[in-house]
Amino acid sequence: MKGRLFTKKEWDKALRELSKSQKIFVPAKEKDFHNFTVLDNNMEPDFDFQNTRLSPKSIVFPQSERMFEYTLDETSPDAHILKEAPKDFPPQAVVGIRPCDAHAFQIVNVNFDNPEYKDPWWVRRYRATTFVGLGCNEPCSTCFCTSVGGGPFSEKGLDILLHDLGDRFLAKAITEKGIEFLDKIGSGKEASEQTLKKAALEAEAALGKISSSVPTDRLKEKTEIELFDAPFWEKIAFPCINCGTCTYLCPTCWCFDIQDEVFRKEGDRIRNWDSCMFPLFTLHGSGHNPREKKVQRVRQRFMHKLKYYVDKYGNGVACVGCGRCVQFCPVNIDIREVFELMNGY
């Protein structure tokens, strides 16, 4: 399968048609930035973007998810019995996801779907999702995907890779799921050798436009304790305000908290995103907090991404170089500098 060509008009029309029978997430402009939104007749997808403000992780891992429900009504035979909140997981697609964000889903997947644990909600939703990527012709200056195992046209974690050729998309199916999805979109036109060559050259050029890089080669050989006790954490942590911007915008941050919410006699057990930046994240029932200080929390975030994950899964770092935290950290803590410090220590 070399690639099919679709004019953008055809593509838009086919997507809209398909959105009648399945959920399709597309980038759309809201206020000054883009986010993934469900495609419907009232909105215009906008594929002319660098990346979305929020990563698309919520499509598989929602910020708040009702897991169970229960009743406290003693007269009910089901009183106090936890039942899985009914929901279904029909096929859905995210169209226009950047290769870095698709790579992120693979990184997170090893946490939620492994021989030891299978998170039922993640697994079902992840498997039901088709990832239709859009290669980056114009990466941002804060992008460093090529240093962390990705690239502007990387196929990691994707079912289809789209290449924006101006007025047309060149679509390449990568998996069975991708072939099926593309068949639903339409036959398009077989891409000529010349078009394929032009696309390959453009992809090559995009690689050269990545201007940021980070070192990772020495992270594995250091001991955890060496890095944990390194002298630079206080300095990195000083400006941090311990907000959740980095963790909530990050495509690979997966931590959550489970909460019970009760209204009168009906209760829900809800899973919410949580952040290692928040003191409450590690507060014990006893009142003790093992990560009471800001510096401990800042260290945890970077150690998790650049050391613990590396050691545990042997799968590289838990960072895809999307640059969101670099751009939007309110106090300009730049993970690229932390890579340098940790790798160079």
Next chain:
Amino acid sequence: MLEYTPKIREIARGLLEKGTVDVFIGYRKGSVPMMNEPVLVTDPAQTDVLHWDSHCGLNLCNYLTKRTDRIGIVANGCNSRNIVTHIIENQVKREQLYIVGIPCTGMIDHRAVKRAVNGKEIKEVQENKDTFLVIGKDFEEKFAKKDFLQDNCSVCRHRNPVEYDEMVAEPVEEQEAEDVFADVKTIEKMSPSEKQDFFTQLISSCIRCYACRNVCPLCYCPTCFVDESQPQWVGKSIDPVDTMTFHLLRAFHCAGRCTDCGACERVCPVAIPVRQFTKKLNKDTLELFQWEAGLTLEQRPALDVYRVDDYNDFIL
């Protein structure tokens, strides 16, 4: 305001060398355009990292809370008013501080600049007094700073520090803002249900990251009400009612204390104009108690004292 940079470095170096202060808190130039990073300098030889320009829109007073050492700090009008508030609220002592006053001509609204270049990626912003040059991959555009001030800076009436030990330059002329509270008045005219719709819409994209709260020097409670867990006060999901509870209560906690420094609005990752909450309370404290936060060390804040002539029409 770039021209203040050498003077800030010189003062900081002197203070650290003489041992007048143990640490100096300022900004260093950020790694991305229109962003600077708060920095703590202890070594006089390192003072050359210090930097000042029109992107120093955080509030450094945030870094003073409960410190016990002697601190040098740069402060423009709003930051100095927060320092005064901090002193009044016993978060730091005046004797600990050496305040380097910045006559401020306002901060540049990074979102407005991005809009002006149609969202194209900005590689560099060069400041030159009243203008600034925005440089991207294949464009260069020059703008007048006065057209791109942050909303709070455009209506600011206290550009010069109210409390300082030394100024980096002569005070700047204060602005005569036409109507500081024009936006609040528009909302006041709405019916209750219109107001509810307005604020619900305003925070609809909130992700509960708490950047607005954490960047604010007023929010220093050891445990914020939204983080209370025994018992829990507010739900932690993104249910709109819980999110609204957070925003409303946060704003009320800032009543009579907020200096409208705009840090909360500047840092919001989803561009919520959160000052719409706090500004109403600033207007109320001004109108009902003739009080503006942080203008003097000599007077207790409005909500901190009782006066017989206090506004009391709300008591039945």
